[in-house]
Amino acid sequence: MRQYLLILLLSLLACSKKQEPKSVPQAHVPTRLDQSWIDHLAPSPDGGIYLSDGNDIWYARKGKAVRVTVIGADHLSVDELASSGDGVYVCSYPSNGKAYYLHRDTAYPIEEVDKATQLDISASGPIKEIGWQPPAEDLLEEGE
Numbered sequence: 008m009r010q011y012l013l014i015l016l017l018s019l020l021a022c023s024k025k026q027e028p029k030s031v032p033q034a035h036v037p038t039r040l041d042q043s044w045i046d047h048l049a050p051s052p053d054g055g056i057y058l059s060d061g062n063d064i065w066y067a068r069k070g071k072a073v074r075v076t077v078i079g080a081d082h083l084s085v086d087e088l089a090s091s092g093d094g095v096y097v098c099s100y101p102s103n104g105k106a107y108y109l110h111r112d113t114a115y116p117i118e119e120v121d122k123a124t125q126l127d128i129s130a131s132g133p134i135k136e137i138g139w140q141p142p143a144e145d146l147l148e149e150g151e
Contacts, residue, residue: 035082038063039073049088049095057095057109059085064097066112077114095134 043060050056053069056079057075062084064075077083083099088109095109096117108115 016022020096027120035062037074037082040065047088049090051090051109052092053094053111055111057088057097059088059097061085064109064114073112075109075112075114077107079116083114087112 023051027069028063042065045058045060047059048056048060051066055066058065058067058072061084063082064077064085065072066075067073080099081099085097087098089096089098096108097107097114099105099107106117109115109116
């Protein structure tokens with residue numbers, strides 16, 4: 008009987024092992040630019056360039072760089088940087104699967120609007136210098 012109770016007690020002790028705490032996601036620790044392996048580059052229309060190591064983004068101009076602040080997140084895992092005539096865009100997969108518009112040292116989440124007329128299509132940069140004007144809003148038909 009004693010042996011039976013001793014075995015039961017030992018098995019209960021073995022089953023009630025201290026459970027390991029669940030792993031808590033670690034906060035992103037920014038990397039210094041001089042310690043990064045840059046693998047994404049995108050020119051900016053203003054003459055600067057965006058650099059990324061996949062986890063952080065910097066805006067560089069004339070030999071100096073500043074880390075980009077992300078609105079609504081602590082950082083972006085960069086999948087793709089793409090330049091267009093109006094700026095640079097970043098796709099942040101897999102960190103949050105969103106797209107952002109980069110403007111100098113800030114990344115803004117892209118906001119969906121209902122109509123093309125709500126987009127800011129005013130001319131800027133070289134297009135403005137040659138006198139190009141966007142079409143009047145009344146030329147945009149409903150349903151386009």
